[in-house]
Amino acid sequence: MFRFIFGRLAVLIPTFLGVSIIAFSFIRLLPGDPVMLMSGERVMSPERHTQIMHQLGLDRPMYVQYFDYLTGLLTGDFGSSIVTKRPVLDDFLQLFPATLELALCAIIVAMVLGIPAGVFAAVKRGTWFDQSIMGVALVGYSMPIFWWGLLLIIFFSGYLGWTPVSGRISAMYFFPPVTGFMLIDSLLSGQTGAFKSAATYLILPTVVLSTIPLAVIARQTRSAMLEVLGEDYVRTARAKGLSPFRVIGVHALRNAMIPVITTIGLQVGVLLAGAILTESIFSWPGIGKWMVDSVFKRDYAVVQGGLMLIAGVIMIVNLVVDLLYGWINPRIRH
């Protein structure tokens, strides 16, 4: 197991270097003058230009600049915003809990609904029940989620007036962030109605963000279950006279979960990509909206740092999924 962990970590190093090269060259590939871009000034004299060039260290050879950037990354320096001058890492850490809360709620909803749906569809294979679940799953899988979000807003916020349109909690409530998770913080604050308010703000973004993972998990669970249900040990378990619930829930599901866990791990990238759209629609103050806003504000230092940090999160999650997978399924370690 130790060798397995070590091997996985070793593969991560070149990926990390590659990602850092992409983030580093991104700013230099942009059309226009890097000095103008990084200093955020519009017009400047040639003397000022040389001076800033020197100040930002852009007159040094490329490899020195890259090495500098890399040592900065390793010491937690991801650059500073051109617009607000705040360190990118601070903004990221402040906004990340909002995205994490939304993504966690979405993946929990997707698992809680998707796994049973897939299991039932597999057990009832070929019936109208199976066909309608899989039909709905395919629609969910094909859904342009930015449009889905707008439809939900039209119906639930506009027509029925049940849910708010944007933000994380009603402006009526104010309390200092403790965990950064609005659901937990609102409970901790002890203010009546705060939790309910946070929940109503969370519900539509969660539905939108969970749509595609839910469909993928349901489809994957169904096909994994179908494969496992045909195995000899399931027949043996049935022949022993175990209850159908025990055969399906324990003998079959446990083995079918292995590919499903991989699928769930792969949804992290999907969730973060989905967060870009979901957060833009619902004005959810997370890293997805932050990145889109930064692209539009031409705050390229933030985009550069954000790219690096988001790729870092994905690499870490993938590593954890890999290790979990190796732990559940020892054959993969070799």
Add this chain to the structure above:
Amino acid sequence: MSIVQNTAETKTGGTPPSGLSEFWYYFSRNKGAVIGLFVFLFILFMAIFAPFVAPHSPSIQNRELLLLPPVFQQGGSWGHILGTDAVGRDILSRIIYGARFSLFIGLVVVTLSVVSGVLIGLVAGYFRGKVDTFIMRIMDIILAFPSLLLALVLVAVLGPGLLNAMIAISLVNQPHFVRLTRAAVMTEKLKDYVVGSKVAGAGTLRLMFLTILPNCLAPLIVQATLAFSAAILDAAALGFLGMGAQPPTPEWGTMLAEAREFIQRAWWVVTFPGLAILITVLAINLMGDGLRDALDPKLKRS
């Protein structure tokens, strides 16, 4: 494959069926796939003959009919079946013309990412060793970013627009083809028929492209279908974020972006372009499921 041909032979009574009829036999057993195919052909027809099918021009603004509701709602008229948008353009006509963009985007993206992905994957899987390691590490790097974020940033570098959006989406789609081709080539390469043609004196290029590649096509065709629908979704998402096709292009995602501010007043401006995206993507995904049933020998046996 031999098992499949045997079963198909017994059904047709001795004469071996052509590859195409065998394919159609399995494809048509999936009802959803056939429906998907017909819907897709209908959309394709609309896209090709848009100037003849569309009731109005997609760009002419009718100042007297701003935000006209669709025909089935009070105040609507048969002149504009799906209503008009905020500057008085006919929504149905814009959707019909928009099909051109979406299908074109899908086609270009799939072609670009399949050609480059298959070539790179073939090289990685055939030669293995250092080349393989190098290629796969680069693919890991591309896959370390959420695809939409990478596409968004690439478009920021290249400048917003349809062409750049297509290039960016191809690039983020391509690693899937590299991985798939590589895995297929690695299993095929060890099989007897490949060793046989090598012993018979086939050169490297012949082995790669004529011996191995045709036997790896089944999963690639299925993946290409999925990539086609994913490309349409991604391009629409970029358009929606303002980084894809630029207004007044009648691209579906761009139309949604323009319509966003009217969601409380005019639901039809938002609903129909998105419905067009959903139906197109759904039709292609239905076809993809049918293709997998027809091409995956592992599933056929069950």
